[in-house]
Amino acid sequence: MAAPDGLPPLREVIAAHGLNPKKSLGQNFLLDLNLTGRIARQALPLDAATVVEVGPGPGGLTRALLAEGARRVVAIEKDPRCIAALEEIAGHYPDRLEIVSADALGIDLAGLAGDGPLKVVANLPYNVGTQLLLNWLTAESWPPVWESLTLMFQKEVAERIVAAPGSRHYGRLGVLAGWRSRSRILFDVSPAAFTPPPKVTSAVVRVVPNDSPEPVPLAALEKVTAAAFGQRRKMLRQSLKTLGGEALLTRVGIDPQRRAETLSVSEFVRLANAL
Template identity: 55%
Template sequence: MNLDALPPLRDVIARHGLGADKRFGQHYLLDLNLTAKIARLCGDMSGHAVLEVGPGPGGLTRALLGAGAERLIVIEKDARFLPAMGELALAAPGRLEVVQADALKVDEASLVRGPALLASNLPYNVGTALLIKWLEASPVWWSRLVLMFQKEVAERVVAAPGWDAYGRLAILTAAVSRARYAFTVPARAFTPPPKVDSAVVVIEPLSQAERFDDLEALRIVTESAFGQRRKTLRRSLAQAAIRTPVSSETLLEAAGIDPSVRAETVGPEGFLRLARAWRAAKDGQ
């Protein structure tokens, strides 16, 4: 059997009894045009390991193999999908490796052995946690992430200051990468359809020289700043347990930020300066 001879995905789902499990946030994308569109966003896959998380019945997996993935590693927690993945592996000899594991606990760097591409229709219930794990990875093992989230999560990833969706996730993303919103995927494209639309985001890492390296400090100041969004930064930082020997106003002034503004109006670079100021004050204790 080869890829062209594989049965339709709906037949695979029926034959193996692969009804979507709400516990894992599973919604299957069976539209071959959409899965091919996602795979194309990975660019040239030759010479790269390609990683997919949560392949389910294998819709995107087929598209990635069809688009030229020479070494595709899929991580699947749900054992029900392993037989379907085994059939795909037989149809693409030597090109597909199946790993049964929890993606939140996997050491991706040891699997891919070099800069890798990652494409995934992420399970709704762990998508944000996985993204944060990959953004914070050090050393950076990925060269591009092509990820589908709930639309509201995708908007949080790419949001700019002043947007309702702007917050900690957008700032972390901007600190280590460049992200762009690729396209929206309507709920009706999925089986079963979720209650909300989804969207695909493409993320590429900044160079080591550009990347902000004190993510602990950034996490602390953004948690504090966005913990009370309607308050000024002077007040939200003063009431947060960030524990430095200087006042919140002194920290903000050191970062070149007006203490009377709210967190959602300050761009990522302002928060990077604030994180540096917090670290300098903390280390100076």
């Protein structure tokens, strides 16, 4: 029986094209069209947007984005086996789906933008999801080309993205995300929603950029957070010893006996600017 959008059910698509998910590519396919529709709706409105999707696989989320009215979807897929399945979707939605056969780690989002807002909506491959987010958060030009990111991660990674000071999940990723963006977890996704089911729960995260983050050299901020959280159980006077230790901390008015997870993003920025 055809799906509500008139295309074949995703299980039939997978079987017809031999799309057995590859662990080496971090593939876990979403087959529930109700769930993919829910994810797509988190990024509304889409009627004026270019939506970039990374790792569409057989195209479940791609179909949802188009069904929800996305003006243009750019699907970036590394696995050549998936291209034929995506081309069938493109035929069903003429002139609205562009397929890019490439590794998303090498794609500059600015080159994909049209004349409307650019939004990224994706069930990111587990093995590159965090690096892709870091690439988008540390872009040289800011505000970024993207208006919002609606992304699926392992729940553990999602909690690190949105973590606040004092949380056990707070670390380098939380500082970088908190410096340049505002993020929140929208909802969890059970392993049973995927083929094959992963061993962990996933979560959908919404990220929007801060237009004017506190000015700081990115390299310095990364250096400070790497040192501080590299020895997170130690006092900052010890974990930051190679960067100036107690003298550096005293200079910016931070108690040398504090630990990394207690510092706010603004305090990390002060430390980085003092280097």
